[in-house]
Amino acid sequence: MKFLITHQSQLSLARVRRAIKAAHPQAQFLTATSLTETYNLSEHHEPNCVLISEALANLPECELLLSLFGILKITCVVLTAADSRADIHSLPEALAKIPEADFEQHLSNILKAADEATPVARANPKKESPVSTYDPNKFILIGASTGGIDALITIAQHFEENCPPVLIVQHTGGSFAKSLIRLLNSACRATVSPAEDGIEIKPGHIYLAPDDRFHLTLAQRRKPAIHLQPHDLISGHRPSIDALFMSAMPMAPQVTAALLTGMGKDGAAGLTELRRAGAHTIGQDQHTSVVYGMPRVAMEMGGVCQQLPLGKIGPALLHASAGKMRA
Structure with missing residues (x-):
């Protein structure tokens, strides 16, 4: 033993x-x-x-x-x-x-x-993707804090090799960013990796900030690209969910964004602005949230199109990204 x-x-x-x-x-x-x-x-x-x-x-x-x-x-x-x-x-x-x-x-x-409780081989449950074809111009943004690790694992199980690009901000200490990336990578078929400044986001990939020195944001170029921003704390955090959400404002009609369980209000303002600009937005419901803080504030601000239990958020993110392929 x-x-x-x-x-x-x-x-x-x-x-x-x-x-x-x-x-x-x-x-x-x-x-x-x-x-x-x-x-x-x-x-x-x-x-x-x-x-x-x-x-x-x-x-x-x-x-x-x-x-x-x-x-x-x-x-x-x-x-x-x-x-x-x-x-x-x-x-x-x-x-x-x-x-x-x-x-x-x-x-x-x-x-x-x-x-x-003898250790067992790590489970890697897979769930069928509810969508086979995605709009190539759409991408997914997710923000989470307290209770978010298990929530992200639950959602990630729905992401397959062909899923839309996904960017995630989870309030985790900087020294644990790589560990979180490995944990999520074991939960889905998409490739989970630390974000690199300047790279274009690609289908089948999930990106997280590499540590707590940068905000994970998007730059609008010919195609959306990652920008790691060495800025002060925003909404009390770095990386900040609001920083990610606000950076996607020029591309809001292409965005599906979810705000998950967490204490405080980081991400609530950004989610609200994204919705006003044409994004589809989702908030985790109170019953399945470990801490119904951030999604509650977003709901009160009018930033949530759909309020859903955790188990339905993964499929909803993918359905909102569905579309016919076009050149």
Whole structure:
């Protein structure tokens, strides 16, 4: 059985390891002191169980880790501080939380859960594309924040090799952009890659900002092209959803845009302006949103043509991009 222990304290790392080794002498161990290390080790070594400190688990970037754990069927236990509050607001209620001081008392249950959740080969579910032919001039824009990782994976499963070009802004820490790209690439048949400045967008490709140094935007040329803009924060973020949406304004009739779950209002103004300029716009509904913030603001501003549950957004984006091929 393989364990990954993630903690900033070397003393805690050693203590947890000793306790597990005493109870399960054949156990194998990996250790990490950051979320980036944890993601990379989990992705490449697929441990049975990850034990992570509360301080690291509370970081927004942990959302990406939890999505990976779900895909790989990895048990995750948060080691909470002695004076910790009863719940951790940024984590799912179902996630196991154990006081670090009482770790040994819960060890038998942790070992049982880890044994029952043996890592499996990564699933790569495919869904039939509802459209066979797309308007070559149309493209898709998606913005997401809190809860967006799982939402994007759900939507990406609908994108095939012939899908319209897709540009995505997800509020994720810069060091996790490449990890998010790999995760989405495993979920669909389209090619998911970091955006490069100046390249024309192509069918069958999904582009994300390469890190948090740039805004992912579009430049209107003979064909729409990517522009990585080294600008200050917009709507409190970089990359910003509003920056992407606003950059597509001159091409609005060619755009289908979706604003997904997330806290705050980034993307709401841009979605509204796109709709006014002729784009087809979609907002995720409250019931399926982890945080009904950004799509709610867009709805209130009049920026949403269709409000849909998450499961219907992928097909709707593709249907809105359908059209007869023309020269």
